[in-house]
Amino acid sequence: MDRARLDIIRDFNRTVTLRSGALDESYLGRGRPLGQARLLFEIGDGGRDLKDLRQRLRLDSGYLSRLLASLRRQGLVTVAAEPTDRRQRRAVLTDAGRAEWAAYDDLSDEVARSMLAPLSPNDGARLVAAMGEVRRLLAASSVAIAVEPPASPEARACVAAYVCELGRRFEEGFDPGNGNPTPDDDALTPPAGCFLVARLDGRAVGCGALRRLSPGIGEIKRMWVAPEARGLGLSRRLLAALEDQARDLGFERVRLDTNRALTEAQALYRSAGYRAIERFNDNPYADFWFEKELG
Amino acid sequence: MDRARLDIIRDFNRTVTLRSGALDESYLGRGRPLGQARLLFEIGDGGRDLKDLRQRLRLDSGYLSRLLASLRRQGLVTVAAEPTDRRQRRAVLTDAGRAEWAAYDDLSDEVARSMLAPLSPNDGARLVAAMGEVRRLLAASSVAIAVEPPASPEARACVAAYVCELGRRFEEGFDPGNGNPTPDDDALTPPAGCFLVARLDGRAVGCGALRRLSPGIGEIKRMWVAPEARGLGLSRRLLAALEDQARDLGFERVRLDTNRALTEAQALYRSAGYRAIERFNDNPYADFWFEKELG
DNA sequence: TCCATTCTCTGACTTAAGTCAGAGAATATC
DNA sequence: GATATTCTCTGACTTAAGTCAGAGAATGGA
Numbered sequence: 033m034d035r036a037r038l039d040i041i042r043d044f045n046r047t048v049t050l051r052s053g054a055l056d057e058s059y060l061g062r063g064r065p066l067g068q069a070r071l072l073f074e075i076g077d078g079g080r081d082l083k084d085l086r087q088r089l090r091l092d093s094g095y096l097s098r099l100l101a102s103l104r105r106q107g108l109v110t111v112a113a114e115p116t117d118r119r120q121r122r123a124v125l126t127d128a129g130r131a132e133w134a135a136y137d138d139l140s141d142e143v144a145r146s147m148l149a150p151l152s153p154n155d156g157a158r159l160v161a162a163m164g165e166v167r168r169l170l171a172a173s174s175v176a177i178a179v180e181p182p183a184s185p186e187a188r189a190c191v192a193a194y195v196c197e198l199g200r201r202f203e204e205g206f207d208p209g210n211g212n213p214t215p216d217d218d219a220l221t222p223p224a225g226c227f228l229v230a231r232l233d234g235r236a237v238g239c240g241a242l243r244r245l246s247p248g249i250g251e252i253k254r255m256w257v258a259p260e261a262r263g264l265g266l267s268r269r270l271l272a273a274l275e276d277q278a279r280d281l282g283f284e285r286v287r288l289d290t291n292r293a294l295t296e297a298q299a300l301y302r303s304a305g306y307r308a309i310e311r312f313n314d315n316p317y318a319d320f321w322f323e324k325e326l327g
Numbered sequence: 328m329d330r331a332r333l334d335i336i337r338d339f340n341r342t343v344t345l346r347s348g349a350l351d352e353s354y355l356g357r358g359r360p361l362g363q364a365r366l367l368f369e370i371g372d373g374g375r376d377l378k379d380l381r382q383r384l385r386l387d388s389g390y391l392s393r394l395l396a397s398l399r400r401q402g403l404v405t406v407a408a409e410p411t412d413r414r415q416r417r418a419v420l421t422d423a424g425r426a427e428w429a430a431y432d433d434l435s436d437e438v439a440r441s442m443l444a445p446l447s448p449n450d451g452a453r454l455v456a457a458m459g460e461v462r463r464l465l466a467a468s469s470v471a472i473a474v475e476p477p478a479s480p481e482a483r484a485c486v487a488a489y490v491c492e493l494g495r496r497f498e499e500g501f502d503p504g505n506g507n508p509t510p511d512d513d514a515l516t517p518p519a520g521c522f523l524v525a526r527l528d529g530r531a532v533g534c535g536a537l538r539r540l541s542p543g544i545g546e547i548k549r550m551w552v553a554p555e556a557r558g559l560g561l562s563r564r565l566l567a568a569l570e571d572q573a574r575d576l577g578f579e580r581v582r583l584d585t586n587r588a589l590t591e592a593q594a595l596y597r598s599a600g601y602r603a604i605e606r607f608n609d610n611p612y613a614d615f616w617f618e619k620e621l622g
Numbered sequence: 623t624c625c626a627t628t629c630t631c632t633g634a635c636t637t638a639a640g641t642c643a644g645a646g647a648a649t650a651t652c
Numbered sequence: 653g654a655t656a657t658t659c660t661c662t663g664a665c666t667t668a669a670g671t672c673a674g675a676g677a678a679t680g681g682a
Contacts, residue, residue: 037439037443037451037455038436038439038440040455040458040459040462041439041442041443041455041458042435042436042439043462044458044459044461044462045347045350045435045438045439047462047465047466048343048347048461048462048465049343049344049347049348049350051465051469052339052340052343052344053344055340055344140337140340141333141337143340144332144333144336144337144340145333146468147336147465147468148332148336148468149468150467150468150469150470150564151464151467151468151560152560152563155464155467155560156332158460158464159460159461159464159465159468160332160335160336162457162458162460162461162464163335163336163339163457163461164335164339165453165454165457166339166343166454166457166458166461167335167338167339167342167343169446169450169453169454169457170342170343170346170442170454171342172445172446172450173441173442173443173444173445173446173454174346174445175445233345265446265447265450268447269445
């Protein structure tokens with residue numbers, strides 16, 4: 033049973049990498065090594081910071097430098113310092129570079145089209161649907177959730193995005209300083225509490241915090257998932273991970289509050305075994321309060 | 328609309344090659360270059376002919392030779408001449424080689440497992456289902472159908488498999504020499520007729536023949552799809568390709584006969600627009616006769 | 623202001639991967 | 653029995669890809 037499933041996945045990995053390797057080969061058709069082609073394509077229409085490129089393509093800085101030099105020699109790219117921070121540099125495509133980019137873009141389309149072409153319309157639609165599903169679920173399965181210091185830049189960015197989103201969604205707006213004191217970093221650091229960050233390929237795409245409310249009771253705060261990572265079942269995993277942390281930190285139950293505008297959050301809490309309780313704080317933005325006994 | 332579908336496919340290609348690259352990386356973890364690791368894995372438990380290995384992994388013969396030499400130096404592989412044809416050689420794993428093979432096998436399982444692990448049981452099942460579907464449809468889409476000489480070894484092998492299968496499936500057995508004279512190669516070669524072979528990654532997985540029955544009327548024969556390639560919609564594509572060929576060769580209609588045991592073939596012909604007609608030949612194995620007007 | 627840090631570049635490497643021509647043995651074909 | 657063909661191997665290459673140490677400019681913080 034499990035064997036059969038593993039075999040399907042292994043088969044998939046085998047054949048699909050082979051087929052998708054067709055893209056690499058079509059890229060090579062333009063007479064440029066893959067590394068250069070990928071770099072050119074990644075720089076894209078708007079240009080990109082070298083740091084960004086290095087992270088995305090996982091390149092050694094020396095190697096990137098050399099690849100760029102060769103694209104520059106071909107007249108496809110210019111590199112200039114950022115005005116804001118002149119240590120950083122930014123690669124931008126020239127007109128010739130943009131033309132090459134378009135050619136690679138066309139090749140990508142062609143490969144995609146050639147996968148659909150031999151299939152009946154019905155099978156083609158099934159293929160696209162199945163590919164979308166695989167992509168979505170593989171993305172979901174490669175999200176890693178880990179405890180991180182709440183003061184890290186990524187954690188701060190998540191919280192900022194969270195605050196910004198609440199401001200947009202609450203009817204009454206949201207001012208994080210109003211009434212509900214923001215927990216300081218120590219309160220969100222073990223052993224007092226913790227801060228979880230969910231990462232997809234290194235990029236932070238979600239967070240959640242746990243702090244001590246009173247003896248034996250933890251409070252869950254700052255649960256947030258980036259828009260591009262929604263629909264992956266991530267909030268449910270974050271919630272479960274926070275509950276695991278709460279258990280490890282010795283809490284017997286956890287509480288949380290939420291605003292009436294966040295209907296999907298309420299549904300999540302209910303389906304995860306939370307029950308509505310009386311108001312336990314004076315958060316002016318809270319409309320519902322929940323609690324769960326940890327098993 | 329089409330744009331959206333292409334983007335899903337491109338997205339899929341991107342992320343999936345990335346994720347399945349995890350397998351390569353895990354292979355590298357055993358301190359051996361990928362080429363060697365893949366070769367070792369491909370030799371497998373029972374050993375493999377070098378020619379076979381070269382085709383599967385698309386290796387230059389010199390390169391293969393060197394890779395094998397290095398595996399031999401590591402004591403993982405022995406290479407010996409085939410007794411039947413002493414130009415050919417066969418690579419076989421030693422005990423140490425088999426142990427390494429098992430280690431790579433475990434790594435493949437582990438990668439597959441790690442894709443399932445973070446998902447809920449429900450999502451895991453959906454992932455496996457979607458992967459199976461993608462694999463199946465990509466295989467279907469990479470089958471190529473082409474006119475080939477009916478005397479080629481691959482064509483002969485297809486016909487032999489076809490004859491063998493009819494022998495198994497007909498209640499009365501099947502003797503290709505009985506009553507129904509087998510068309511000679513010229514009759515299945517343009518401009519008289521043609522022979523189509525369907526190939527999946529170079530391997531012949533199906534065939535179909537067309538010959539002249541009388542002026543303006545062609546006859547379809549020898550339609551066969553290998554068991555491992557069934558369920559890909561291949562027979563429908565073969566039939567359509569034969570009809571295209573018939574049009575090109577100037578036929579106005581095509582006929583065919585079939586045995587009562589081949590129920591799925593009858594269903595195919597009906598759904599492809601064929602109508603039952605009176606007996607038009609004296610094939611002792613035929614129970615039904617069909618005809619289609621070519622548009 | 624000084625010092626540590628960040629960011630990019632250069633030089634000097636290593637290694638894997640792959641190509642090509644041709645030699646030599648075994649076999650198939652006429 | 654001569655000749656062509658098939659199959660593998662060796663030698664001599666090229667190229668891409670990637671690593672590592674360190675230099676040099678710009679910036680941020682004590």
